[in-house]
Amino acid sequence: MTPRQTSHRRADAQRSRAAILDAAVRLLNTRPDASVEAIAAAAGVTRQTVYAHFPSREQLLTAALDRVSEEAVAAMDAAGLDTGPATDALLRLLDASSRTAGRYPVLLQKISQLTVDPHTDHDRHAPVADRLRRVIQRGQETGEFDGRLSPDWLVAVTITLGHTAGGEIDAGRMSGKDAAEALHTSVLRVLGAVAPAEDPTGE
Incomplete structure (x- = not known):
C-alpha cells in the first residue's frame, strides 16, 4: 500500500x-x-x-460522552475566561457548561448509569478542571475569591456542585433556571465571593 x-x-x-x-x-x-x-x-x-x-456499546457510549465533553470545553473557551472580573468569567464558564449539558439531557442521564473507573473519570474532567482552576486562581490573585482554600479543593467542590445541579434537574426537582441560580449562589459562597449586582436597567 x-x-x-x-x-x-x-x-x-x-x-x-x-x-x-x-x-x-x-x-x-x-x-x-x-x-x-x-x-x-x-x-x-x-x-x-x-x-x-x-x-462494545459501552465504548461507544463513552466516546459519545467524550464528544459532548469536547463541545462543553469549546463553549467554555469561547466564553472569554481570561477577560473581565474572575467572578463574571466563572459564571460564564458555569453557564457554558450547563447549556451544553442541557442540549443532551437524555444522553447524559443514560451515560451516568455507566460504571467508570476513577482514573478515567479524572481524565475526563481534567480539561474542565484546568479551566476552573485558571479562573479561580485569577480570582484569588485579584482578591475576588477567598485565598485561604486551595484552588484544587475549590475546583473539586465546584464540579461536585455542578453534578448536583444536574441531578436535581434530571430528577425533576428543579427547573434549569432555578438550578443555575442555585449553582451560581452556592459556588460564589464557597469561593467567598458575592454575586454581581443586576443592572436595574436590564442592560
Missing part, C-alpha cells in the same frame, strides 16, 4: 468514526436504547464498521 493510499484510508476511517459519533450523540439523546444497527444506519455505515471503531 502506498503512502497516499494509507493516508486516504486513515482519512476515511476518521470520517466514518466522526459520522458514527455524530449519529450516536444525536440518536441516543432521543432514543437512549437505540441499537447499534440504528446508529450505524443513521451514520450511513455498516454495523461491522461501528464495531471496528467501538468494540
Whole structure:
C-alpha cells in the first residue's frame, strides 16, 4: 500500500468514526436504547464498521460522552475566561457548561448509569478542571475569591456542585433556571465571593 493510499484510508476511517459519533450523540439523546444497527444506519455505515471503531456499546457510549465533553470545553473557551472580573468569567464558564449539558439531557442521564473507573473519570474532567482552576486562581490573585482554600479543593467542590445541579434537574426537582441560580449562589459562597449586582436597567 502506498503512502497516499494509507493516508486516504486513515482519512476515511476518521470520517466514518466522526459520522458514527455524530449519529450516536444525536440518536441516543432521543432514543437512549437505540441499537447499534440504528446508529450505524443513521451514520450511513455498516454495523461491522461501528464495531471496528467501538468494540462494545459501552465504548461507544463513552466516546459519545467524550464528544459532548469536547463541545462543553469549546463553549467554555469561547466564553472569554481570561477577560473581565474572575467572578463574571466563572459564571460564564458555569453557564457554558450547563447549556451544553442541557442540549443532551437524555444522553447524559443514560451515560451516568455507566460504571467508570476513577482514573478515567479524572481524565475526563481534567480539561474542565484546568479551566476552573485558571479562573479561580485569577480570582484569588485579584482578591475576588477567598485565598485561604486551595484552588484544587475549590475546583473539586465546584464540579461536585455542578453534578448536583444536574441531578436535581434530571430528577425533576428543579427547573434549569432555578438550578443555575442555585449553582451560581452556592459556588460564589464557597469561593467567598458575592454575586454581581443586576443592572436595574436590564442592560
